[in-house]
Amino acid sequence: MTDNLNRRKFLRGSAVAGAAALATPAIADGHGVTLKMQAAWGGGIFLENAQSFAARVNEMSGGSLTIEVLSVDAVVKTSQMQDAVHRGVLDAAHYVPAYWYGKSKAASLFGTGPCFGWSSQEVLGWVYAGGGQELFDELMAELRLNVVSFFNSPMPAQPLGWFKEEIKDASQMNGLKYRTVGLAADVLLEMGMSVVQLPGGEIQPAMKSGLIDAAEFNNPTSDRDFGMQDVSKHYHLASFHQSQEFFEVTINKDKFNALSDDHKAIIKNASMAENSGFYWGNTKRYSDDLLKLQESDGVNVYRTPDSVMAAQLAAWDKVTDRIANDDPFFAKVMESQKAYAKNVMNYLNLNQPDYKLAYNHYFG
Numbered sequence: 001m002t003d004n005l006n007r008r009k010f011l012r013g014s015a016v017a018g019a020a021a022l023a024t025p026a027i028a029d030g031h032g033v034t035l036k037m038q039a040a041w042g043g044g045i046f047l048e049n050a051q052s053f054a055a056r057v058n059e060m061s062g063g064s065l066t067i068e069v070l071s072v073d074a075v076v077k078t079s080q081m082q083d084a085v086h087r088g089v090l091d092a093a094h095y096v097p098a099y100w101y102g103k104s105k106a107a108s109l110f111g112t113g114p115c116f117g118w119s120s121q122e123v124l125g126w127v128y129a130g131g132g133q134e135l136f137d138e139l140m141a142e143l144r145l146n147v148v149s150f151f152n153s154p155m156p157a158q159p160l161g162w163f164k165e166e167i168k169d170a171s172q173m174n175g176l177k178y179r180t181v182g183l184a185a186d187v188l189l190e191m192g193m194s195v196v197q198l199p200g201g202e203i204q205p206a207m208k209s210g211l212i213d214a215a216e217f218n219n220p221t222s223d224r225d226f227g228m229q230d231v232s233k234h235y236h237l238a239s240f241h242q243s244q245e246f247f248e249v250t251i252n253k254d255k256f257n258a259l260s261d262d263h264k265a266i267i268k269n270a271s272m273a274e275n276s277g278f279y280w281g282n283t284k285r286y287s288d289d290l291l292k293l294q295e296s297d298g299v300n301v302y303r304t305p306d307s308v309m310a311a312q313l314a315a316w317d318k319v320t321d322r323i324a325n326d327d328p329f330f331a332k333v334m335e336s337q338k339a340y341a342k343n344v345m346n347y348l349n350l351n352q353p354d355y356k357l358a359y360n361h362y363f364g
Contacts, residue, residue, distance in 0.1 A: 034066045037092035038081055042072040044225045049278055050094040056270035065263045085252050086146045092251040098182030105323050106139055106330045108183035111245040114316040116341035120154030120244040127151050130340035135333050149250040150271040153278035160239035160304045161216030162232040170311040179203050179215035184241040190315035207231045220290040229297040238304045240312040
């Protein structure tokens with residue numbers, strides 16, 4: 001009887017395998033499509049996010065399209081990733097536009113621009129439903145870059161970061177050597193800081209050695225992984241320097257166009273699915289790790305004073321006005337964003353109740 005059961009299991013397995021082979025002959029013949037995607041992350045939660053996107057693509061395609069994730073510097077330096085995708089040295093890259101904004105200040109508007117009263121969720125809404133993707137494609141054409149990009153994973157506002165003392169007034173930031181990236185560097189320079197742009201893995205050693213006085217990266221989980229709690233005990237949450245950001249998945253245009261329509265749709269929809277998966281999973285991780293920083297690591301956590309954030313907004317105005325006067329495309333993108341934010345946030349601000357009021361009712 002056991003032999004008969006095993007035989008039936010084997011036959012059932014053979015039938016399933018045969019059906020799979022008929023359904024995906026390219027896989028059976030070893031001709032599945034593989035895209036090599038280098039991430040800007042050497043480890044931690046952001047590398048996990050890149051792997052999550054790849055896993056969605058692989059699962060949705062049934063294995064006929066595989067994205068192989070390579071970690072930071074596997075083929076080229078982070079600063080060279082976009083050019084490598086453009087030339088076809090890499091099939092794809094997973095990073096943020098702020099990492100290549102040296103080519104165009106407008107790049108920083110796609111994730112790390114000024115806050116018009118909106119969050120990352122609404123900026124992605126502008127990308128998907130407000131003409132943002134079309135403007136980005138126009139920028140790629142203007143720069144003659146042979147790439148197509150998809151945006152996903154709305155991030156909460158980034159903390160102001162780690163300091164040697166509690167920041168109670170914007171004047172305390174004057175002259176501090178501070179790490180950030182993108183247009184935020186221009187904004188904080190406007191506020192009197194001395195800005196150093198460093199990759200994530202170099203932030204903690206730089207602060208430990210005294211190369212920088214203060215720093216931000218992105219979130220409590222990554223900051224704790226870097227060991228920032230070992231070089232500072234003063235952590236400020238809330239800031240307008242990078243109050244909305246998300247990932248860019250960029251793919252060589254020729255290789256993307258060579259994909260089947262099904263595979264193109266899978267990449268697009270896997271990217272959209274990451275919007276929810278990232279936000280739900282990462283927000284929980286950030287919340288848990290913030291508690292660990294406070295309760296296990298002895299970190300003092302503060303909310304950045306409104307006066308500091310008001311000074312940031314004033315600095316943003318000066319920086320963006322200066323750039324827009326010299327760059328018509330930058331001005332065009334910013335006006336599109338303002339129109340979208342004014343329209344959508346008018347509704348949301350009128351409609352959304354004060355969630356903090358309810359939170360304080362139960363937990364405050």
